[in-house]
Amino acid sequence: MPDPISVNGTANQKKAEIMQLMQKGRQISRTPMPTQEKLERRANFKEVNSGYSPIQAMLEASRCYLCPKAPCVLGCPVNIDIPAFLTLIALGDFKGALRKIKESNSLPAVCGRVCPQEEQCEKVCVLTKKFKSVAIGHLERFVADYEMQSGEIEVPELPPPTGKKVAIIGSGPAGLTVAGDLAKLGHAVTVLEAFHVAGGVLMYGIPEFRLPKGIVQREITYLKKLKVEFRPNTLVGRTVTIPELFEQGYDAVFIGTGAGLPQFMNIPGENYNGVYSANEFLTRVNLMKAYDFPHYDTPVLKGEKVAVIGGGNTALDAIRSALRLGAKQAMIVYRRSEAEMPGRKEEYEHAQEEGINFNFLTAPKRILGNPDGWVTGLECQKMELGEADESGRRRPIPIPGSEFILPVDIVIIAIGTTANPVVPKTTPGLSTNKWGYILADPETGATNIPGVFAGGDIVTGSATVILAAGAGKKAAVAIHSYLGNLEKSTELLRENQKQIQG
């Protein structure tokens, strides 16, 4: 398709003008993201951010200096050509910008919303020192949404089928990326997912108010248009095993099963009614739509006073969900300080605006309950920061005698997750590390078993959507070449057999 901007001379002039303007660098402030009013959004699950208008997007994109070094590209875990897509937005070529992003990232509508940009591309933007960085994430989201709203999703023409079959286990960002890339190369791709819907954490973990489920499902619909087959309700290891998949004729397998096993704290009182893992709470609320109970059948306990233990994205998602379910007091209990919070900055700011209470340097010791087994409180202890630990963060140390009780009726534990053992346990010979994560080549995703690849949280431990998607991209390239070699070797084999027979 010809670039609409370059078809005639006047457009060319205009393009040059805008690029000149960008290079000069104009000192306009970052365009704020329009949001739902804070008091209103506390009571609903609708998306907080409403997105830029085309004019806002063009204005914001033109803030980019087109600086020669483009540190943002290196700051991006998948090295999206950011200056190029920003230029295209500034020029009004939104679809071109989206195509540019999709060269490196298949999930722009998702990543534009959930990437920790302030730690990646936007952190190193040269504008960050003097002004605020270009809103790269908001712009990524804008072009993806623009295409969806225009209703015409570009589906690339598929090459003739290669005759090779690939099974993808798990439909989180890693699995979805591999599926899309391999389908576009003509391979027959089947995605096996344990849950009844595809999407992984994007569906069951990250709430509607941050990532509308319709957006995730549109990505799935797009993959279906690429002829990717989805098989929900399939727990690999139980319904079918990896060796059986090979017997069924699959030529390669990709494992993208995530790090879904919730951790508890092993403190007294964790089995009272009203204590949840964040995974359970969020699955009930997001995947099973308990916020719309009894219209949907799955219930969730709604607390008056809710405490979430932890300080990451998951903790923030849980507490903000509890607030929206009607909690009068919603608090975070985090054993480190504000500076060590690992979550996205925008979510922290939004949570503060919404009135979430933050108890920093506070560690839970025990959950209290009544004789019927219901939570009544959380005993905590104040902490102070000591020496830095192996993660480089200062280690919290308990202050003796500083115990106090927070009266609460719901406690949600969001202190992290570990590897789900089902696949490794049922795949003889598959190598894992001592924590149960699958050992895979970081460049190719290849595991120790030929034809079996892995990527995403099941390899790295809980990380980010873009890292999982990036691992999927690399694995897709490696799987494609593996299948090509497979082709060559079977041809060779056939030749050999012919010669022997002949």
Added chain:
Amino acid sequence: MPKILEKITLAPKIHQLRFCVPELVKKALPGQFVILRANEYGERIPMSIAQMDKKKGILTIVVLEVGKSTALLGSLKTGDEISDLLGPLGNPTEMKLFGTVVCVGGGIGIAPLYTLIEGFKSLGNKIITIIGAKTKESVIKEEELRKISDRVLVTTDDGSYGIKGFVTDALKELLKNEKIDLVMAVGPVLMMKAVSQMTKAYNLKTWVSLNPIMIDGTGMCGGCRVLIDGKNKFACVDGPDFEASLVDFDNLIQRQKCYLQQEKTAYARSNQR
């Protein structure tokens, strides 16, 4: 979408549903369960595998109506479809030659005994089956179980059929007179607790199949956690079978009551429709 091949009402509020799901049935073993969802608004509800026909790929479950979701399943007819069916889940029951195995089923827990007995029997175990129900009309599967057990004892709470009393009353007699190597109990938590207390006194190996509230059934939520020997285990992936003497039954009873209030709302609402 899985289609109901056949639905039969076995007793008041107890229904048997059959599905043709060859891939699932091929892998299924005694003691495992499935999770199903009736429609797009539905809960994910766990159901034990009651019977499986490996040749034809047919799965049988037996549902007792206790609330909204099970009542909804009970209202479905032969030919209707449900939206989701996942399995087999959980660890299969450990099957080997023990000697004499007593299989105890209470209420809806009678249904999954069939595959368990079949399994134990095929390995040469002698099977004594005890089944108990509230009243005569809720005794299910008696004939089928008689065919594959060496002996079957039936109890009813009201004495309208068989021995008057609970399954533990029949078990008490057996314990006095028989050399027993294993007791396998499936049913309401209170029943499993009573069985456990009784066999503990004899230091007799006893397994129970636990039924906490579940969601995913794959180990990712921890909602199904049960206290086993003071430590949390996830019943869906570490169980559902556990050594009875190690189980904290009272905690399980408490946790099963988590949504009592909401369950009432849901049920009342579904009855209005």
